[in-house]
Amino acid sequence: MSAPIPVEFRDVAKRFGDGPPVLQGINLAARAGDLIALIGPSGCGKSTLLRLVAGLSPVTEGQVTVDGRSPGEAAGELAFVFQEATLLPWLTVAGNVEVPLRLRGVPAAQRAEARRRVLELVRLGDRADAYPRQLSGGQKMRVSLARALVVSPRILLLDEPFGALDEMTREHLNEELLGIREATGWTAFFVTHSVAEAVFLANRVVVMAATPGRIHAEIAIPLPYPRTPDTRLSREYLELVAQVSRVLRSVEATAGTTPP
Amino acid sequence: MRKPLLSLLLPAAAGIAFLALWQAAHVALGEDLRFLLPAPGAVWQAALDHRATLLRAALNTAEGALLGFGLAVLVSVAVSVLLSLSPWVRRALYPYLMAVQMTPLPVLAPICVIWVGAGLKSVALLTFVIAFFPLVVNTTQGLISTDRHLVELFELCGARPWQKLLLLRGPAALPYFFTGLRIAATIAPIGAVVADMNAGTSAGDGGGLGFQAVIFASQAKYAALFATAAATCVLGFALNAVVLLVAWLSLHHWHDSYERTDR
Ligand SMILES: Nc1ncnc2c1ncn2[C@@H]1O[C@H](COP(=O)(O)OP(=O)(O)O)[C@@H](O)[C@H]1O
Ligand SMILES: [Mg+2]
Numbered sequence: 001m002s003a004p005i006p007v008e009f010r011d012v013a014k015r016f017g018d019g020p021p022v023l024q025g026i027n028l029a030a031r032a033g034d035l036i037a038l039i040g041p042s043g044c045g046k047s048t049l050l051r052l053v054a055g056l057s058p059v060t061e062g063q064v065t066v067d068g069r070s071p072g073e074a075a076g077e078l079a080f081v082f083q084e085a086t087l088l089p090w091l092t093v094a095g096n097v098e099v100p101l102r103l104r105g106v107p108a109a110q111r112a113e114a115r116r117r118v119l120e121l122v123r124l125g126d127r128a129d130a131y132p133r134q135l136s137g138g139q140k141m142r143v144s145l146a147r148a149l150v151v152s153p154r155i156l157l158l159d160e161p162f163g164a165l166d167e168m169t170r171e172h173l174n175e176e177l178l179g180i181r182e183a184t185g186w187t188a189f190f191v192t193h194s195v196a197e198a199v200f201l202a203n204r205v206v207v208m209a210a211t212p213g214r215i216h217a218e219i220a221i222p223l224p225y226p227r228t229p230d231t232r233l234s235r236e237y238l239e240l241v242a243q244v245s246r247v248l249r250s251v252e253a254t255a256g257t258t259p260p
Numbered sequence: 261m262r263k264p265l266l267s268l269l270l271p272a273a274a275g276i277a278f279l280a281l282w283q284a285a286h287v288a289l290g291e292d293l294r295f296l297l298p299a300p301g302a303v304w305q306a307a308l309d310h311r312a313t314l315l316r317a318a319l320n321t322a323e324g325a326l327l328g329f330g331l332a333v334l335v336s337v338a339v340s341v342l343l344s345l346s347p348w349v350r351r352a353l354y355p356y357l358m359a360v361q362m363t364p365l366p367v368l369a370p371i372c373v374i375w376v377g378a379g380l381k382s383v384a385l386l387t388f389v390i391a392f393f394p395l396v397v398n399t400t401q402g403l404i405s406t407d408r409h410l411v412e413l414f415e416l417c418g419a420r421p422w423q424k425l426l427l428l429r430g431p432a433a434l435p436y437f438f439t440g441l442r443i444a445a446t447i448a449p450i451g452a453v454v455a456d457m458n459a460g461t462s463a464g465d466g467g468g469l470g471f472q473a474v475i476f477a478s479q480a481k482y483a484a485l486f487a488t489a490a491a492t493c494v495l496g497f498a499l500n501a502v503v504l505l506v507a508w509l510s511l512h513h514w515h516d517s518y519e520r521t522d523r
Contacts, residue, residue, distance in 0.1 A: 082413075088431070
């Protein structure tokens with residue numbers, strides 16, 4: 001039996017109420033281990049697309065399947081990382097990371113073990129007892145990432161997770177994310193506004209267009225993993241960044257016009 | 261250590277200045293009008309003279325205030341959870357909650373007396389009515405103001421409604437709840453005193469500060485009347501202090517309204 005496709009969109013359209021279509025004609029299949037970057041003008045439906053996968057919002061037409069099942073049924077395989085760290089301020093780092101396990105009724109000893117493992121992964125093992133307000137923006141985001149990883153998800157959905165961070169922190173976290181991926185192995189959708197980030201992380205970059213939100217182009221990123229800070233200096237990387245930027249600019253230039 | 265010292269010295273200095281002004285005003289009024297504003301010393305003397313009466317009245321009022329206040333906390337939390345369930349529930353029930361709040365105590369008092377008789381039960385019930393509204397409004401607001409992403413996170417993790425309430429909405433509503441609690445703690449002793457004036461009884465030494473104020477006023481014991489006023493203040497401060505302490509214990513390590521000590 002062949003493994004089911006981790007995430008598949010088939011002719012998906014999405015509207016909110018009787019509003020205009022927010023997404024239309026979406027066809028996309030993620031292979032196991034794919035890290036797909038979604039990039040496109042603001043309002044083109046990137047967040048909505050992730051929310052469809054997570055089952056936080058129903059599709060209007062077509063079908064989204066996660067591991068061959070409906071998103072609702074596959075919720076246990078998924079983890080979501082939001083743009084803000086969205087931590088519970090009254091819980092310590094340890095408490096926050098354990099929330100998803102607590103909600104699933106995992107016993108305390110097992111929770112603590114899983115929490116220690118993921119906090120090591122994000123290099124925050126020594127901050128388990130800190131409260132969120134004692135952390136920097138980058139550290140908070142690491143906790144948020146740890147909280148997503150603690151359930152050992154097969155599919156990770158990241159909605160501009162590092163968008164609010166400074167360039168240096170973001171690059172560090174990008175490298176760490178790829179390192180964690182080597183160690184844990186999941187399929188991921190990663191929404192970003194940064195072409196450099198998309199090219200550095202992803203093996204596939206999907207460029208979206210707006211009104212209605214749709215897939216404009218897909219660009220393969222054949223740079224080998226593991227990628228390191230040196231990757232950012234390589235000629236192939238820079239050429240791919242230029243290529244994706246050109247495609248993105250062509251989409252943004254036509255933003256607002258109705259498609260043929 | 262300069263700041264804590266200053267924060268003690270400032271109110272103390274202001275208090276001394278206030279007493280001095282009071283004394284000056286008393287003197288300035290002249291022989292004929294002095295009875296309108298008894299001197300601070302006379303009020304202190306009256307408090308000592310009537311200390312047994314005042315203490316018993318204060319304890320009676322405190323009992324009514326605490327019973328009503330405690331009941332208001334319990335009921336308001338339950339009602340807030342109910343109200344937080346849907347905007348429809350809120351729309352349906354809010355007008356009636358407000359109607360209770362808008363009926364003045366002196367009008368409610370005789371109704372209470374008919375229902376549960378004059379005395380402690382009536383005072384507690386009326387205090388409950390007064391303290392309930394700020395608690396329920398603030399707590400409900402807190403329960404429905406949870407960060408949308410956090411709610412979604414919980415839903416993604418398959419959280420049951422009771423888990424959402426206990427682990428997310430409840431803790432997130434705590435700062436709002438304590439805002440309501442502080443207002444309630446301020447008005448509950450006032451409510452208890454007013455209730456005592458309107459629905460109290462002196463039978464079996466059951467009179468409170470409100471009842472005592474009426475008696476002192478009728479006897480033209482003005483200094484004792486001022487001492488009674490001071491006693492109600494002490495009661496209010498005590499309840500507020502307890503609430504502030506509980507709020508600090510629950511919030512200081514995570515909520516932004518408290519200064520970080522680990523800068
Ligand atoms: N819950 C909602 N109700 C109505 N419209 C929505 C809702 N969520 C998103 N939209 C609309 O859908 C479009 C796409 O939004 P979004 O997915 O957030 O875009 P992006 O993440 O690409 O910036 C926007 O026009 C937005 O206004
Ligand atoms: Mg978005």
